[in-house]
Amino acid sequence: MARGLRRRGARIVPAATRSALRFVGRSLLEWATGEPLYRVWSSTIRDHVALSEECDALLVDPATLDALERIAYRHADNEAGLLAQSFLGAGKPVLVVPAMHMQMWRRAEEELVDMLEEQGVYILEPLVEEGKAKHPPVDEVIDWVDAVLARGRDLAGLRVLVTAGPTREWIDDVRFISNPSTGLMGFSIASEALDRGAEVTVVHGPTTLKPPRRARSVRVETTEEMAERASEEARLLLPNIVFHVAAPADYRPVERLGGKLRSGQRLTLELEPTPRVSSAVREAAPKAVHFGFTAAPAETPEELVEEARSKLEKHGFDAVAANPARRAFASETNEVVVVTRSGLVEYIPEAPKRLVARRLIDIALSLMGGKRR
Numbered sequence: 001m002a003r004g005l006r007r008r009g010a011r012i013v014p015a016a017t018r019s020a021l022r023f024v025g026r027s028l029l030e031w032a033t034g035e036p037l038y039r040v041w042s043s044t045i046r047d048h049v050a051l052s053e054e055c056d057a058l059l060v061d062p063a064t065l066d067a068l069e070r071i072a073y074r075h076a077d078n079e080a081g082l083l084a085q086s087f088l089g090a091g092k093p094v095l096v097v098p099a100m101h102m103q104m105w106r107r108a109e110e111e112l113v114d115m116l117e118e119q120g121v122y123i124l125e126p127l128v129e130e131g132k133a134k135h136p137p138v139d140e141v142i143d144w145v146d147a148v149l150a151r152g153r154d155l156a157g158l159r160v161l162v163t164a165g166p167t168r169e170w171i172d173d174v175r176f177i178s179n180p181s182t183g184l185m186g187f188s189i190a191s192e193a194l195d196r197g198a199e200v201t202v203v204h205g206p207t208t209l210k211p212p213r214r215a216r217s218v219r220v221e222t223t224e225e226m227a228e229r230a231s232e233e234a235r236l237l238l239p240n241i242v243f244h245v246a247a248p249a250d251y252r253p254v255e256r257l258g259g260k261l262r263s264g265q266r267l268t269l270e271l272e273p274t275p276r277v278s279s280a281v282r283e284a285a286p287k288a289v290h291f292g293f294t295a296a297p298a299e300t301p302e303e304l305v306e307e308a309r310s311k312l313e314k315h316g317f318d319a320v321a322a323n324p325a326r327r328a329f330a331s332e333t334n335e336v337v338v339v340t341r342s343g344l345v346e347y348i349p350e351a352p353k354r355l356v357a358r359r360l361i362d363i364a365l366s367l368m369g370g371k372r373r
Helices: 002-007 026-033 048-054 065-072 079-089 102-118 138-151 184-195 223-237 277-284 301-315 353-372
Strands: 058-063 094-098 121-123 127-129 132-134 159-164 199-204 216-219 241-244 251-253 271-273 289-296 319-324 333-340 345-352
Touching: 002 026, 002 138, 048 079, 058 065, 058 079, 065 079, 065 094, 065 102, 079 094, 094 102, 094 138, 102 121, 102 132, 138 184, 138 353, 159 184, 159 223, 159 277, 184 199, 184 241, 184 353, 199 223, 216 223, 223 277, 241 277, 241 353, 277 289, 289 301, 289 353, 301 319, 301 333, 319 353, 333 353, 345 353
Parallel strands: 058 094, 094 121, 159 199, 159 241, 199 216, 241 289, 289 319
Antiparallel strands: 127 132, 251 271, 319 333, 333 345
């Protein structure tokens, strides 16, 4: 965790309880962070007050039931409790990542979680599986810490619907029409929205990536299924913002052939347009801010602006993000031009998709006031 946060540019000061040092050595923590270890009873370099003034936030990871209780009931008799009270008293964020047996987590959920959130503590829900409240994947925690410190929970109380990934239109029982979309851009937006406090539903096509675990996810296959299910979810969720990030197939065979065609045969396909997913969802959620995406056969920002403006007018979006088709699929990064109905034109240079997602959500959030008026 420390190394991952350092790669994002953070400076990390390690602190450890007596129990922690039974499992992880002082030298390892100091190597991972590049900073001397803080201990309540043996630190001569800085104390808890100095740390709460020097640092921007406190991360307690992993947080046991005992640690959660110490923070909630304002105990200050070990490093976790003392530092948490100091940081909260200084108005600094305290982030906790619970991990424990399921019975213990049930006890924490009964009372401690609400108490901590009322005190302003940020909690990342554990990964519940195999009867345990497990520590989430490290990359997920790093993204969460990054988002919370950058934006807080500015989407708390809002509902976000995201469509993501490709669809498949079957030719026969083993062949289909599709595209190389992985769903990463849509999943990145969903994850960023979750970390910033939103309730999120993702309707996605077939992909090898796992959708964000804290979102409601609905898997579909064909474009027609995506249009139907995304519309249903929009009516249930009543979203404030919809991100139309999916890359549904625009055409399907007029007739699906049964079985498997023998290889070597000449085949002529008659294609017909598929239902338009974004139109169906806009009809189901007319009051939401609708953010469209388009992969454009363009190379320059100026060409992308024209493409985005064309989609904005043609399909009735509130904003459109246009990216070059060469970078749209199967890439860890993205570059986009955003054009909004209110007149904003913004170029977002190439960056990891999660960082692009942050700025797109910022823009969508700024559009909500105008939409309400």
